[in-house]
Every structure is written in structure tokens, then in C-alpha cells.
Amino acid sequence: MSTASYKEERRKTPERIPVWIEVVVMSLSNDTNSIIAELRDVNCDGVGLIMWNSADWLKDNLNVKIEFSSQFSSKDPISGTFREQSPSKYWPNFRSGGFCVDSGKECLQEITETCCAGESAPEDALFAFQRAWSVRSKEDRCLLKPVWYELKALGGDAAQIAHNLLTDPNCGGHRLNNLMTVMVEIRNQNSEMSAMEVLEKAFEVYRLQHSLVDTQKDRLIEYELGSVSLTSV
Amino acid sequence: MDAPQQFEPGDLLDDLIEGREGAVRNFRAVVELRENPPYLSASPERLVWAVPSEDLDELFSTDMKAHELRLALGLEPLTDEDVIEMRYSTAIAGPFYKPSAVVAGISARFRYTEVEEEFGKTIGGIREMIHLPRTVAECLTEEAGVRVWSS
Numbered sequence: 139m140s141t142a143s144y145k146e147e148r149r150k151t152p153e154r155i156p157v158w159i160e161v162v163v164m165s166l167s168n169d170t171n172s173i174i175a176e177l178r179d180v181n182c183d184g185v186g187l188i189m190w191n192s193a194d195w196l197k198d199n200l201n202v203k204i205e206f207s208s209q210f211s212s213k214d215p216i217s218g219t220f221r222e223q224s225p226s227k228y229w230p231n232f233r234s235g236g237f238c239v240d241s242g243k244e245c246l247q248e249i250t251e252t253c254c255a256g257e258s259a260p261e262d263a264l265f266a267f268q269r270a271w272s273v274r275s276k277e278d279r280c281l282l283k284p285v286w287y288e289l290k291a292l293g294g295d296a297a298q299i300a301h302n303l304l305t306d307p308n309c310g311g312h313r314l315n316n317l318m319t320v321m322v323e324i325r326n327q328n329s330e331m332s333a334m335e336v337l338e339k340a341f342e343v344y345r346l347q348h349s350l351v352d353t354q355k356d357r358l359i360e361y362e363l364g365s366v367s368l369t370s371v
Numbered sequence: 372m373d374a375p376q377q378f379e380p381g382d383l384l385d386d387l388i389e390g391r392e393g394a395v396r397n398f399r400a401v402v403e404l405r406e407n408p409p410y411l412s413a414s415p416e417r418l419v420w421a422v423p424s425e426d427l428d429e430l431f432s433t434d435m436k437a438h439e440l441r442l443a444l445g446l447e448p449l450t451d452e453d454v455i456e457m458r459y460s461t462a463i464a465g466p467f468y469k470p471s472a473v474v475a476g477i478s479a480r481f482r483y484t485e486v487e488e489e490f491g492k493t494i495g496g497i498r499e500m501i502h503l504p505r506t507v508a509e510c511l512t513e514e515a516g517v518r519v520w521s522s
Contacts, residue, residue, distance in 0.1 A: 294479075295479035298479050299472075299477065299479060302472035302475075302481070302483050303472045303473065305483075306471050306472035306473075306483040307483075307485065307486035308469055308470075308471040308472075308483060308484065308486055308491075309471040309472050309473055309483075310471065313471065313473040313474070314473060317473050337477065338477055341476040341477045344473070345416070345417065345476065346416055349416075349417075349418060349474065350416065350418065350503060350504070352473075353418060353468055353474075353501070353503060356468035356469065356471070356474075356501075357468060357469045358466055358467065358468060358469075359467040359468060359469055359489055359490060359500050360489070361423070361461060361467050361500065367424040367458050367459060367460055367461060367514065368421045368422065368423050368424055368458075368459070368461055368464060368467075368500070369421060369422050369423070369424045369427050369456050369457065369458045369459075370411045370419055370420070370421045370422075370456075370457050370459070371422070371427075371440070371444060371446070371454055371455070371456045371457070
């Protein structure tokens with residue numbers, strides 16, 4: 139299939155669900171070629187991928203296998219054709235790619251249905267938040283949705299912070315996913331805690347448990363021009 | 372055997388601020404002796420928030436005061452004390468990342484930016500970025516420097 143035909147077909151395919159799922163992409167012709175990536179979005183026909191490094195071996199039309207990590211690690215691998223490794227428009231230090239599934243459509247269908255089950259994300263949530271929300275369980279969503287709405291209803295700083303978290307285009311799905319994991323733990327430990335208290339505590343715990351590791355997946359800045367120094371105050 | 376050279380803390384800092392020869396070396400030597408090395412951030416578990424030097428140079432040239440700088444950077448607490456700016460090499464800092472709302476934590480002063488913008492921006496419109504923890508000693512290379520913003 140030509141790239142132009144692929145793009146045309148992609149336009150016709152069902153809408154893709156934003157997800158955040160860690161995977162390993164491997165070449166089917168050479169076991170030693172593999173790369174860690176994230177699924178960015180998914181439907182029953184294929185997925186969008188994000189990678190933090192270029193991989194010279196990962197060429198257009200290459201047959202690859204995708205193995206799932208994290209909460210989907212029990213799913214069987216899927217195989218298909220890799221498409222279009224290119225710099226992501228807004229994340230120049232990342233590489234994005236597409237994947238058309240040949241074997242494993244049922245698996246993708248199950249993932250899509252799982253990610254659509256339960257409460258939808260708060261109404262003004264944008265793509266990054268939706269990615270993290272999609273992989274929360276139904277129980278987590280029931281627990282968290284009132285927290286977000288309570289924050290917004292409080293107004294002032296609380297509403298501004300909630301708005302930032304829901305709509306920040308620079309927030310990686312990985313950060314939001316880990317923050318919400320911490321929020322669930324805190325809420326389960328104390329159901330009487332106010333939404334603002336849950337968030338304050340969550341930031342404190344998140345900073346210690348996840349912040350430094352999560353930075354490795356953040357958007358890099360190409361700070362090469364101008365002064366050779368930067369400043370901390 | 373000669374006794375090791377003794378330094379008064381105030382003199383070390385004054386020499387550093389005034390850019391005297393050997394000041395960086397001496398300050399680093401003393402800092403390296405500390406049992407718990409100081410970090411650029413509040414602790415080894417915290418990310419470092421930094422600003423490109425050229426942005427602060429421009430503001431310094433306008434005679435901005437310390438409390439005004441604090442306001443522009445979104446620093447808390449808002450006191451009237453002087454601000455000490457530490458300048459260090461990008462090569463030491465390592466990769467830089469654009470901050471996001473989660474990284475900012477619970478600070479309503481944090482303003483997120485559109486995805487097209489390469490850097491984050493403080494409440495005062497100054498470019499900002501984050502990098503992983505570094506000790507003060509690591510950053511005290513010969514290119515390093517310190518500047519005081521008066522209140």
C-alpha cells in the first residue's frame with residue numbers, strides 16, 4: 139500500500155482513542171532490533187506510536203511485532219506493518235509513527251473497548267489528559283471524576299490548577315497517569331479528604347515517587363543557540 | 372606541612388560575587404567537603420528550575436529589584452531579601468525539558484504555554500526550563516558565576 143493510499147485509508151478509519159500504553163516494538167526479521175515506545179492512540183485497525191529515540195532500522199513498511207507492557211502486559215503481542223517514522227510536529231525530539239495491524243485485531247478491539255468503558259473524561263479535558271484517563275479502570279474513574287469537578291467548582295487557584303492539568307498540551311500522558319494513580323491511592327486512604335487536600339497530597343507524593351523518572355520522557359528543549367549558560371535562582 | 376587555607380564563609384561568597392581569581396575554585400573546594408552536598412534545587416529529589424542567562428541579563432540591565440524578580444519568576448515566599456543568581460554551564464546541566472502543569476505542582480502562579488512554544492514561561496513572561504538535580508559543586512566550573520539582585 140502506498141503512503142498516499144495509507145493516509146487516505148487512515149482518514150476513513152474509525153476514530154482513534156487516546157491511550158497511554160507502554161510497549162516494545164520489535165522487528166520480525168531481526169530479534170535484536172527493538173525499541174521502547176508508547177501507544178498514543180488506538181482503534182481496531184492500528185495504533186499511533188511515540189518513541190523517544192530514532193531507530194534507523196525502523197523503516198516504513200517494516201513488519202514488526204508489538205509487545206505490551208504495564209497493565210496490558212497479559213495481552214498477546216500484535217503484528218503488522220510500521221508506517222511513517224517522523225518527527226512529531228510539536229515534539230521535535232520525539233519520533234511518531236503509525237502501525238497497521240495484520241494479526242491481533244481482536245486484541246486492539248478489546249483495548250479500545252476497555253479504554254472506552256466507564257466514565258468519560260471531564261468535558262474540557264484535552265488529548266494528554268484523555269490519554270491518561272483512558273487507561274484508568276472504571277473504579278478509578280468513578281473515584282476521580284468527582285474530584286476534578288469539585289476542584290473546578292471551588293474556583294480560584296483550585297479551578298486554575300485543575301484547568302491546567304486537564305488542558306495543558308505539554309503534559310505527557312505518563313505524568314498524568316502517575317499523578318492520577320497517586321490521587322486514587324490517597325482518595326482510597328481517606329474518603330473524607332477534600333478535593334484540594336487530595337491534590338496537594340498527591341503532588342507531594344508524586345514529586346517523590348515519580349517526578350524525576352517521568353522527566354526522562356518529557357519534551358526536550360533544543361537549547362543550543364545563544365548563551366552557553368543558564369541560570370538558577 | 373603547611374596548614375590548609377582557611378576561609379570565612381562571608382569572604383568566600385564575597386569573592387565569588389565579585390568574580391575574584393580563584394573564587395570559584397575555592398568555593399567549590401569548600402562545598403565539596405560538606406557531608407551533605409548542597410543541590411541547586413531544595414533537595415536531590417527535586418527538579419531544577421532554570422532560566423537562560425540572556426533573559427536575566429536583559430532584566431538586570433533594567434535595574435530590576437529582587438522582589439520584582441521574585442514576582443516575575445513566580446518564586447515564593449515573596450520577601451524583600453536579595454536574590455542570588457547562580458550561573459552555570461549548559462553542558463553541566465544536561466538535557467533540558469519544558470515544564471508542564473504536573474511538574475509545576477501546586478502553584479497557581481505557574482502558567483502553561485502553547486505546545487508550539489519551546490520553553491515554558493514564568494508568570495512574568497520569562498523563559499524557563501527544568502533539568503535533573505545537580506549539586507552546586509558540579510556546577511561550579513570556571514565558567515560559573517554568581518550575581519546578586521538587590522532588594
